[in-house]
Amino acid sequence: MIWLTDLQQDRSEWLSAYVQNFHRGEAALDGNQAWAVAVVQAETEDDRRRRGDMIRDFVRDQAVDMITEWPAEELAKQWVKYAWKEWGTRNTGYLAAGAAYHVLLGFTIANLLYGMDDIYNNFTTADRADELRRRFRAGRLQLQTADLPNEPLSYDGELAEAYRAAYLLEALSAAQVFRSYADGVGASRLIIGLADLLSGRGWSEAIESARKMADEAEQEAENELGHPPLIDRAVRLTLERLEIGPSPGEDVPLNDCAVLSSPAPLILHPSQSDVIAFDVQNTGNVAWAPHQGYALININDESLGASPTQTLTSEVPPGRIARWVIPIAAPLQAGLKWTEWQMAHNGEPFGPVMSCLVMVVPEGEVNINPGTLLEEWFNELIQQISDEFNELWVDLQQRFEEWLQGELERLEHEIEQWLQQELERLWREFWEELLRQCCGTSALAPATLLLGVWGINHRRRRRAKHGDRD
Structure with missing residues (x-):
């Protein structure tokens, strides 16, 4: 995160140096480009300032209720300093389950805050959701350990329904924790894109994992809404209180x-x-x-x-x-x-x-200069793609020429057949009309027969001619 921040600042300084040294001729920036440079420089500096402010604001809100020897402001500063030092290069995205600001955050604040307002809101939402999750869990455990009659004769449906409600609320709150952390990370798309380039999609996978956990938590809650496994869970609790218990079994092996x-x-x-x-x-x-x-x-x-x-x-x-x-x-x-x-x-x-x-x-x-190395790598990748595209284009051209040659030969053969048929038809109609004018209708039958014989002989001669040529 620190390296990427420095890279962003370096790029702003490069723009400043360019404007100072290239202000004449074709290299000079026009009015709109110079205005854009000023905006980028102002936003870069503002982002650096707002990042620290948001981190301090978030931790200060949580530190107010904590018992500590430090005042809230000093605690916030010390916590931010520790976070940057401790988690600057660590990918702790997979430890998000149940974490809050005072433990290893599933997505460390030091690595994620990049000057976007909704990141603070998402982290705050996640913390509030985790607080609700703890409350709902406490309610569920309270029901789980509730006093039951010494010799229960029936299944307590009201207890099961209360347990079900607490369980569903706990599951949905946990899902909101995961999703809020994921949204907090995903809100900073610029830094995530650069971080993925260096971590092999590690950050995007962390976001996807958190959202997947949220979806699974919600799906599990939906599946157990009035589903037999919920009743099985309540029955198991009853059996445990009666010290009967089911027969022991082995867990399904899981590698993770x-x-x-x-x-x-x-x-x-x-x-x-x-x-x-x-x-x-x-x-x-x-x-x-x-x-x-x-x-x-x-x-x-x-x-x-x-x-x-x-x-x-x-x-x-x-x-x-x-x-x-x-x-x-x-x-x-x-x-x-x-x-x-x-x-x-x-x-x-x-x-x-x-x-x-x-x-x-x-x-x-x-x-x-990492920026130069990345640029060279991208150029090599672009050149590789260009070479592969050129090879594909040459192959497509060759295939098209072969296909076109075959189509032309087929079309030539069909046209030749059509012309021959039309020539024979016109020749036959010409002689029929000529004989009709000269000899009347009585001569049409012999004339048609003669034309048929002539047509057959003409085809034979033509086939023989083409056969000799081939």
Whole structure:
């Protein structure tokens, strides 16, 4: 986020330098362009100021009710400073469940606020929704632990209905938490687009994951509205209170994970060595044991000299974190390289995709300009697309010429047949009319017979002629 912010500020300064040094001739900006430059510079500076103001406003609102030795203003400043330092390069988007401002936010404020007013509103909505979720959950737990008769003889429908209402409200509030966090992130489309370029769609995937969790929470609530599983849940609670309980069963094995941190983009020289590291939490219900098919695999055939299959050295139980440290070597050719990895079990990937961008620059480069590297990479991509399009165009031209040649030959044959038929018809009508004028109708039958014989002989001669030519 800091790097992208500096890049935005750099671009504003580049515009200033251009206006100062190129104000004559064809290079000079016209009136509208100069006005646009002034607007961009003003908005860039205003964005930097508003970002800090919104962060302080959001945390200040929450800090008022907290018991602390610091006053609210000082606490807000310290919290913002800590957030920028702690989460500046971390992708914690997958930890959004149940989080609020005073814990690891599902989408860290430090990484997301980019000067848009509705981001603050979305975070505030998420916090209010989480407060409601906690209240509804407390109500549900209160019903769950309510005193029941010592020997209940019937199913308590009113208790089940109250439980159902609390459960639905809790689920819908949780969905609103996820969706508000996702909307808060998605509101800043400019920064998300640039961040995706460096993280391999990591931020967009985080937004999609939060919205997916929201949809699943709402769908689950809708499915259980008067659905038998809800009754089963209430019956199970009753059985637990009677100390009967169902027969124990095993959970369905589930492999899943969450990415807690990903490496920042690397700038390397050709053949230079380095390491990339991913912190991955086991969020499933099965332990990842060595020699049981669990591994981190490369999924885009760009492992940068590392083994495409990274194996475990120790067991990772559910809830624990595995740290993958992968030694890499930059390729010989300068450019941008993406390397993408994913957890897998027996070769079957699961969980989110992890990625890292490696910028390879020639030896001797001192001033590294990421903007220039990105521009070169885009130019290479455009050239590659252009080359592929040219190849496709040549192939289409060749196919069209072959098709056109076939169509012309077919059309020529059909026209020749039609002309021959018309010639025979006109010739026959001419002789019939001539004989009618000269000899009367009695001569038409023999004349028609003679014309038929002539037509047959004419076709034979023509076929023989074409056969000799072919």
